[in-house]
Amino acid sequence: MICKKCGQDREFYYSYTRRCFSEICKDCIKEKRKKYYLANKDEVKKRVSLYALKNKAKVSEYKINWARNDRELYPIKYQERGKKYRIEHIELRRRELRDYRARIKINGGCHTEKDWELLLKNLGKMCAKCGSLTNIEKDHIKPLSIGGRNSIDNLQPLCRSCNAKKYNKEVNYIPRLLFWRECFVNDLTKFNQNYGN
Ligand SMILES: [Zn+2]
Numbered sequence: 069m070i071c072k073k074c075g076q077d078r079e080f081y082y083s084y085t086r087r088c089f090s091e092i093c094k095d096c097i098k099e100k101r102k103k104y105y106l107a108n109k110d111e112v113k114k115r116v117s118l119y120a121l122k123n124k125a126k127v128s129e130y131k132i133n134w135a136r137n138d139r140e141l142y143p144i145k146y147q148e149r150g151k152k153y154r155i156e157h158i159e160l161r162r163r164e165l166r167d168y169r170a171r172i173k174i175n176g177g178c179h180t181e182k183d184w185e186l187l188l189k190n191l192g193k194m195c196a197k198c199g200s201l202t203n204i205e206k207d208h209i210k211p212l213s214i215g216g217r218n219s220i221d222n223l224q225p226l227c228r229s230c231n232a233k234k235y236n237k238e239v240n241y242i243p244r245l246l247f248w249r250e251c252f253v254n255d256l257t258k259f260n261q262n263y264g265n
């Protein structure tokens with residue numbers, strides 16, 4: 069189709085409500101809108117935000133529909149975006165693993181999985197901080213990031229949530245874990261007196 073404005077063979081918008089194509093091409097319409105926007109910036113911004121405020125549900129529905137249509141219209145764009153994200157993510161993970169291994173080498177100390185299993189067997193497979201029995205992870209009492217060793221005496225079991233909260237602080241929860249164990253067989257009030265918040 070030839071555009072009336074620029075005289076070139078271009079893409080046109082199609083209006084489903086009026087059931088016809090736009091009078092001028094997509095590019096010319098975009099150009100026109102841009103000019104109008106630049107000349108009336110403040111007014112346009114005010115109008116848009118006021119409309120969004122008054123029609124919250126409508127706007128969010130429009131956004132969802134727009135995203136869905138865009139996904140259907142330009143699948144390649146989204147495939148590429150996903151691919152890029154995955155590549156970056158994998159690279160980040162790889163770098164983290166490399167840094168982690170390098171840290172272990174620098175800080176020294178080593179243990180086997182058997183050592184770790186034995187520790188769990190002796191102390192209890194339980195979060196040393198909160199006593200949770202699920203999602204138990206290996207935690208370095210003195211974190212590798214601040215020079216902690218990778219030896220078994222620097223390890224303690226923590227649940228995923230407590231591990232994340234501890235982050236890069238050095239805290240030894242082993243005494244607390246021993247107390248947890250004792251309280252499970254003895255008296256919970258004793259625990260609360262010593263460690264309760
Ligand atoms: Zn045009």
Ligand SMILES: [Zn+2]
Nearest residue numbers: 195198227230
């Ligand atoms: Zn925990």
